[in-house]
Amino acid sequence: MAGGDPGGLTAWAEAQRGSSMSEVWRTLGPFIEEHRPAFGADVARRFETASRVGEEEVRTAARCPCLTLGLPPQPGSVWASKLPNQA
Numbered sequence: 001m002a003g004g005d006p007g008g009l010t011a012w013a014e015a016q017r018g019s020s021m022s023e024v025w026r027t028l029g030p031f032i033e034e035h036r037p038a039f040g041a042d043v044a045r046r047f048e049t050a051s052r053v054g055e056e057e058v059r060t061a062a063r064c065p066c067l068t069l070g071l072p073p074q075p076g077s078v079w080a081s082k083l084p085n086q087a
Contacts, residue, residue, distance in 0.1 A: 011064060012064070014060075014061070014064075015060070015061040015064035016061075017061075018053060018057040018058055018060060018061030019058075019061045019062075021049060021050040021053045022050070022053045022057070022058045022061070024047075024050050025047070025050040025051050025053060028047070029047075029050070029051060032047060
């Protein structure tokens with residue numbers, strides 16, 4: 001496996017990171033900002049990172065075919081809002 005990225009693992013990892021960070025902040029961010037719960041250092045750092053995921057990173061992740069599982073996105077998810085209208 002030397003000298004390459006078999007199967008696009010790097011692209012998948014970057015897309016997955018953007019996807020999961022965006023979803024976690026979208027889901028929990030308002031609660032965290034309002035209540036300021038105490039987290040351990042590692043968890044606090046992850047939430048801080050998630051809070052800084054930008055729209056461009058979300059759009060890049062949404063375009064990555066490596067995340068396509070053939071399943072429809074859940075209503076209200078960030079991915080549902082990024083897909084073309086399929087009506």
